[in-house]
Amino acid sequence: MLQSLARLYPPPRLLTRPGGLLPYESDGLTVFRARPRAVVLPESREEVIETVRLCHRAQIPFVARGSGTSLSGGALPHTDGIVIALNRLNRIIEVDPVDRIAVVEPGVINLDVSSAVASHGLYYAPDPSSQPVCTIGGNVAFNSGGAHCFKYGMTLNHVLGLEAVLPDGTVVTLGGRSLELTGPDLVGAYVGSEGLFGIALEITLRLLPQPECSRTVLAAYQSLEAAGDAVSHIVASGLLP
Template sequence: MFDARVPGLLAEAVGAPNVITDPVRLRTYECDGLTGFRQIPALVVLPGSTEEVAAAVRVCHEHEVPFVARGAGTGLSGGALPVADGVVISLQRLRRVLEIDPLDRRAVLQPGVTNLDITKAAAPHGLYYAPDPSSQQVCTIGGNVAENSGGAHCVKYGFTTNHVLSLRVVLPDGSIVTLGSDTGEQLGPDLRGVFLGSEGTLGIACEITVKLLRTPETVRTLLADFPSVRAAGEVVSDLVAAGVIPAAVEMMDALAIEAAEKAVHAGYTLTTAAALVVELDGPAAECDGQFEQVKAICDRHGCTRLHIAKDAGERAMIWKGRKAAFAAVGWISPDYIVQDGVVPRTRLAEVLERIARMAGEAGLRVANVFHAGDGNLHPLVLFNEDAGELMRAEELSKNITELCVQLGGSLSGEHGIGTDKACSMPRMFGETDLAVMDRVRGAFDPDRLCNPGKLLPTPRLCGEKPGRYRPHPLEEAGVIERL
C-alpha cells in the first residue's frame, strides 16, 4: 500500500510544483516507447539537480516505495515502465551541458541532454561525440548509459561504454558516489562498467563525463543496391575480412525501403531487394584507398546501383532515409513491434532468410533495418491488431530474438532487456549466471526498490502472458472487475 506521507515528503524534496499527482497527467508516464506494456504510477517527481534526485530517492528508500528513473521515454524494451504504487523520477529537467573541455576532449553532462546536442555543443571546438543512435535527436545520454546504446557508428567506435569516463550516481539508498574517473582510469573493480547497461536497476546517473573525438578530416558515404539480402550480407562479411572497418554499415530490406521512401523520399531504389549504406571516415588518403576496396567488394556481389554522396547534403539525405525507417513503417502497417537482437556478422544472411520463413509461417511481414556492421538486427514485425494478429506478432517477435541466441548472438544489442525480454534471459544465461547478476543487483539495491521487475526474470513476470493486457472472459461478461 502506498504510504500517504510520501507525496508531501517528495514535495519538500523537489518542490510542490515538481510533483505530479493528477491522474490525467500521470498517463503521460505510463509507458515508454514500448506501448504494449502500461502502468500508471502513483506519482511522478521532476527533480532539478543531483541533490534533489538523491533527496527523492532517500524518501522512497526510507518508506520502501519502488521507483523508476525515466529519461525521454524513447526506450523500446519497457525499461522505464512504472510500478504500481511506485514513483517515477523523471530526469527531463536535467538538460544542461555542464562543461566542454576541448583540451582534454571531454564533456560533463546531465542525463537529460540529447545525444545530438552533445555533438552540437562540441562542434565549435572541432570535436564530436561518436555514439550515434538512430534516435539521437530525442534520446538522452542518461538513457544511452542505462541501455549501453550503440547506433550506426558503433562498428568502428564502439558503444556508449567505450566513451563514458565517469558517472556521478545516486544509489538506491540516496547516497551519491562517483564511478570511474575523468581520465577513465581507476583502481579496483570497474564499477563504472558494471553500472553501464544495467538498465536503471543499480541507481540513477545524474552527471556523465564522456570523451569527445576530433571531427574526421574526410567522410565518404555510398548507397549500394543488391539483388538479394544474402548478397548484401555477404558484402558486410567480406569488408571486415578485407580489413576495412567502416564508420558505419547499415542495411535495409525492400519493406524498410518502401516505408522510408513513402515517409521522406530519400532517393532509395524501390525495386531493390536490399540496400547498404556504407560510410568511411578518417584521413583523406586512407578513405580514398578503402573506398575503392568497398566499391570492388560491392561489384563482386552483384551490386545493381552504386550512389556516392557528392556533398554533405546528399550524405544527409541518405542518412535521413535510414534514420526514418522505424517511424516510417507506420506508412505500410497500422501496427508494428520493433525488436532488437544480435548475430555474428557471418550469419547475417542465414538469420534474415530464417526470419523470412518464420514470418511466412506466421502469416505476417517483417521489415529489416539494422546495424549490419556489428550484426545488430532491428526486425520490425508488422501486424494489424484489429484483425486479431497481435498474439502472433508477439510470438514471432519473441522467437526472432531467441533465434539470435541460437545462432551464437544475444537477445539485445542496444535496446535492452527491460520488461519485454526478461522471460527470455534463461535462453541466453544459465541459473548460475542469473543468480550472480541478481547478487550484484542486491549489492547495490538489497531492497529491490530501484526499477524492479526489469532485466531479470521473476516468477510473477514470467508466470503471466507478456504483452498488452487481455481481459479475462468473466471480466468481459461483467461478472468480475479488474482492480
C-alpha cells in the same frame, strides 16, 4: 510519502492527477502500461538525491526516466511507485577540448553534446536512432548503440566516469576522466544496468575528433548472400564501415 514529496517539490513539479501521469505510464513500448503513484520533476541533483532517500526510507519503488524512447519497457513504472523524470537536469557542465571530454547531467539530449562541442572539432560518437530526443542518462542505463556502434562501440566505450546515487541514497563516484584507470571496472558494471544500481547524476563522456570527410556509397547486389559476402570482405580488409 506524497506529503514528504510535496514539501520538496512545488505543485507544478509534483504530478499526481491522472492527466499528468498519463504520459509517464509507458515508454516507447506502449503495449505495456502502468500508472505510477506520482511523478516528480527535479531540477537539481540535490532534489534527486533527497527523493531517492525518501523512497528508500518509505520502501517505495522508484523508476528514473529520460525521454521515454526505449522500446524495451525500461521506463515502465511501478503502480505503487514514483517516477523520477530527469529531463530538467539538462546542463552540459564542462567541455574540455584538450582532454576531449564533456561532463553532462543525465537529462542532456544526445545530439546536443555533439552540437556543443562541434566548434572544437569534436563530437560524441554513440548515435541511437532517437539521437535528437533521447537523453544521455537513458543511453547510459541501456548502453545504447546506433548506426556507428560497429566502428566506434556502444555507450560503454564512451563513458569515462560518472557520479550516481545508489538506491539507498548513497552518492558514489565511479571511474574518472581518463581511460587509464586501475581496479575493477565499476563504470562497466553500471552502464547498461537499466537503473538497477541507481541514478546517474553527472556523466563524463569521451569525445572524438570529427572525421575529416565522409562519403556515402550506395551499392546494389543480386542477392542477400552477395551483399553479406561484400560486408564480410570489407571487414576482413580492415575497414570498419
